[in-house]
Amino acid sequence: MILKLIWRNLWRNHRRTLITTASITFAVMFCILMQSFQKGAFDNLIKNVVGYYSGYVQIHKSGYWNERVLDNCFELNDTLIHKIKQQKNVLDFVPRLETFTLASFNNTTKACMLIGTDPIKEKQLTHLNEKIIEGTYFTIDDESVLIAEGLAKRLNAKLNDTLVLFGQAYQGTLAAGKYKIIGLLHLASPEMNNSFVYLPLKASQVLLNSENRITTLALILDNPLEKIPLVSSLRTQLSSEYEIMDWEEMMPEISNHIKADGASFYIFSAVLYLIIGFGFFGTVLMMTAERKREFGMLISIGLKKINLGLILLGETLLITALGVASGILLSIPLVVYLNRNPIQFTGEMAKAYEKFGFEPVIPTAIDSTVFISQAGFVLILTLFIGLYPIWHIHKLDAVKALRN
Amino acid sequence: MKQAVIDAHNLSKIYDEDSIPVVALDHAQLHLNRGEFTAIKGPSGSGKTTLLNMIGGLDHPSSGYVEINGTNITKLHGNALIDFRLNNIGFVFQSYNLIPVLTAKENIEFIMLLQKIPAKQREMRVLELLKQVGLENKGDKRPGELSGGQQQRIAVARALASKPQFILADEPTANLDSVSATNLLDMMLKLNEEENMTFVFSTHDQRVISRARRVITLEDGKIVEDTAPAKITNGINLLE
Incomplete structure (x- = not known):
């Protein structure tokens, strides 16, 4: 009542x-x-x-984010892969080997960001293939590069030209190689568009003398909203040898x-x-x-x-x-x-x-x-x-x- | 010897209005027995409602005390006093007696709900009370759909629902036409006679005064007369 x-x-x-x-x-x-x-x-x-580049969560060797040099790379071993694959929210991961090198064409040399990546997995995370404005996408065994159009302009390089990459490889050795430009990319960020060069992971590991080593594992998530539990789970399961960062930590701005x-x-x-x-x-x-x-x-x-x-x-x-x-x-x-x-x-x-x-x-x-x-x-x-x-x-x- | 239901001892109430003390009730002494049918009369401002409020535990006296069935209610406060009122005193007010959004039945039942009486018992008692007040076919009507007299009857039924020691009615006929007032009085007299229910009214209404068995007259907060109606109606006892 x-x-x-x-x-x-x-x-x-x-x-x-x-x-x-x-x-x-x-x-x-x-x-x-x-x-x-x-x-x-x-x-x-x-x-x-x-989704453009970083992914929601990345794994690096501890200290890499503060000092992004090749010597802070790590070995992609089966134990690590197994532990990552055990995570429910992880669909896959993109292994990358990233370093700054010099890119040279004819008489012009520019500093660039070299990204060695798995072509198939990169496609899943960042849809890199959709950013090609000229040429074709690379395959896993290619020894060719995709170059951002801004950088290509700065180097006066075109499709099918040969790009020379040289710089410091793993543990201070010398890295030098020449690669055919098979694709030009348009990247939205002007900074990326003026400096990015993509090379298949295998070829980059050979160039940088770092066989089976990578600097970054970008994770492809099933549900990005559930990234916090994933990060804490990975932090518990992986040793302190690795740092696990979500996009908010990587891009605080x-x-x-x-x-x-x-x-x-x-x-x-x-x-x-x-x-x-x-x-x-x-x-x-x-x-x-x-x-x-x-x-x-x-x-x-x-x-x-x-x-x-x-x-x-x-x-x-x-x-x-x-x-x-x-x-x-x-x-x-x-x-x-x-x-x-x-x-x-x-x-x-x-x-x-x-x-x-x-x-x-x-x-x-x-x-x-x-x-x-x-x-x-x-x-x-x-x-x-x-x-x-x-x-x-x-x-x-x-x-x-x-x-x- | 008759059993005392209400015992008011030296009741005084002084209101302090703008620092000027106003004596509303002045050492009133009252003793009411079970089964009495009493009217409290007097001019406006004589203290009728104040006396009723003291007896009903709605207000506290400045001095003196009230005993209901041997319980000194002046010492009760807050929820204890509300509970005491719920279980011992039935109220009928001049107007706005009923909860407008509840039906007649629900209004009567409401008081038993507060007493935590089981639903079945409540239902039976509601029907019984509606019959007693002669409104068994109006149970599903809301107060707005009932006449003033019918509303007051429902108010009496609600007052009876809690099986109180006595019923206090503050000018119950003031807003009623003469037929409704007579019908209400008839019904209350019947309850008084058949159920031995004690009624205490404050009233101006000569119809009520003339039919009361005892009339208490108040003037300036003092009880100046306490008598049977025969004495104040020149020997004509209208009850008989």
């Missing part, structure tokens, strides 16, 4: 309840949409940046940008909820003030103040639950639709995005935490507002209330 009483009390003033519920509904819906868009944009940004932008969203939604909160508080104030005499009567006949307070809190929570539930229900189809049909940028904006290798779209993220966090936030706000009727009842003098 108490639940019946709470429910019916809500509908004493249909219009007021509907307006209050609607304001909560729209606030929740708006915040869910906004946060889904923001999260979708961030996910897209991460996918673009991380992106992570910080996301955090800062995320904070601005929270400020915006806090302001929105504050406005809604005041509106809702007005409703609660009215609901409490206009029933003063009734409260006096209920206390007189034997209803304990705490129980009356809980009934009023129940009314506040129920009106919120209605608003939150309808807000969530209405936003689900919208979020799903905008995830499947993201907002597309056109014109100059689209070109700017594409120039940096980003898809010119903003999809929404379908993430249950967005819905849960908004619902939780509104419920906390309501609980806070719901304290008012409890305080009011606590202070209520039944005799005065009956005279009201």
